[in-house]
Amino acid sequence: MPKSDRHYLPDLPDADHFRNLEWIEKANAPLLAIGRDYGRGLIVPPHSHTRTQLWWARSGVVLVHTADGRWMIPPGHALLIPAGMEHSAEMVSDVRMHSIYIAAMSRAHRPLVLEITALAGSLIDELVRIENETSSERREQLITDLLLEEIPRLAERPLGLPFPQDRGLAGLCRKFLEAPSASANIDQWADNLGISRRSFTRFFRRETGISFVTWRQQACIFASLPRIADGEPITTVALDAGYENVAAFTTMFRRMLGAPPSLYLRGRDL
Template structure:
C-alpha cells in the first residue's frame, strides 16, 4: 500500500541518509534503534535477523526496520550500502514489522541524493516526501525465511539453514527430533504458514541468494543448496522470487 507523504520541513530535517562501505564477515549482534531504518544494499548483500525471521537483503531491495525492533546484521558480500534514518514522529509509514521494498531507479537516486545533501532545504524536503510516498511492500517470501518457535521444528530449521543441501526427508527429521511425521507437519504449517517442503525450498533459495551474490555460477549454487539439476533449481528459484537466479549474480 502506497503512503501519501506530506512532509513538513521539521520532519524532513529528522531524515538522514548515510552511505558507507560494508566488509564481508562483519557481524552486529542483537540491537535496536529509536528511529525507523530503511536499509538498502546498493552493491553489498546483508542479512538482518529478528527473533522470528531471517531476512536477506540483495541489492535489488531494501528493508524497512521499524523503531524498537531488535535485530542483528551480518554482511555476506562487501560493497556499499545505505541506511535512511527516519524519526518515528509524524512519519506517514506505520509498518510495525520489518517490511521489504523493491528499490526502483527513482528510489535509488533519491537515497543517494539524500546522502549527498544533508543540509535542510526545500528540495531535500521534497525528496524525503517523494521517497516515503514511493515505498511499497513486496511479498514477504521474496527474501526471508520464517523461523518456527517449537524446539523440534526450530532444531530442524536451524540445521537446514546451516546446511541447506541436507537431503533428509520429513520422516528422517521427525525421527531425529523424536517426533512423528504428523506432528512435524502440523507444527511447520502452524508456525511458518508453509509445509515442510515449501519451507525447505525457501530456505534453499535464501541460501542460494548468498552464493549468487558472492559470484557462484548457477550450477555450483544449485549443488551447494541441494539440487542435482540446475534446471530444477532455477524453476524453484523462479517460483519463490519471480526471477531466474542469474539475475542475482
C-alpha cells in the first residue's frame, strides 16, 4: 500500500471531508486504513462509499444514521457499513476513529455493529500507523490478509435500532428514545395508534423486523450508552430507563452486550 494511502486526519470541515471521500474512491489499494479525530457534536453529512467501511470507535461514542435505522458505536466496537449505503454520523463525545475501507467485502448487506477483538484492534492499529520505511510490503500484506480473515469472526452486538417507515409509529419510537422506559407496554402504543393489540404486534414487526419487546430492550440500552459515556451514575440511568433497580438494568445490559455497564465504557482500549 503506498504511503499516500494512509493518513491520520484531524477534524475536517465538510468541504475537506468530501475531498477526502473523493480520494478514497480514487485510491487503487484493495484496503485503506485511516485514522481521524472528531470533536464532540460534529455532524458528518450524508455520504456513501463504493467500498465497505469498518468504522471503529477507538475511543468515544458515535451515532450513525441510515434510512432504515440508527446504529450506536461505543468504544471497542465497529460498524460495518455496506458499500453504497448512504449514512451520516453524529459524535456523541470526542471520538478517535480508525476506519478500514475494503474494496471487496461480502459480509455486509446491512449495517452490523461488531465487537473488536484484541487481535483485530492490534491489526487495525498497525495498518493505521504503518510507515513505508518501517514496514516491508510483505509484512503489510500479511497484516492485511490476517485482518480480512478476522473480520468475519467478529461477534455482532445488538446496537442497531431499526426505525419504522410509518410516520405515526416512527414518531412514537422517537419519543421513546427521548424518554425510554422498560415498562412501556404494547397496549399503550396500540392505543396511541388506534389499533388492536394483535394488529399492533404484527404491524410493529412488519415495520421493524423485530418484536416490540426486543426493540424496547434494545432502545433502552441504546439510549443509556451516551449517558454512561458522559459519566452519569449508573443508578440514575437505570432508574430513568424504568428499571426497578440497578441489578435488573445490569442483567439486561450484560445479556445484550456481554459486559456490565460499569466496565463497558471503561478500559476498552485494546
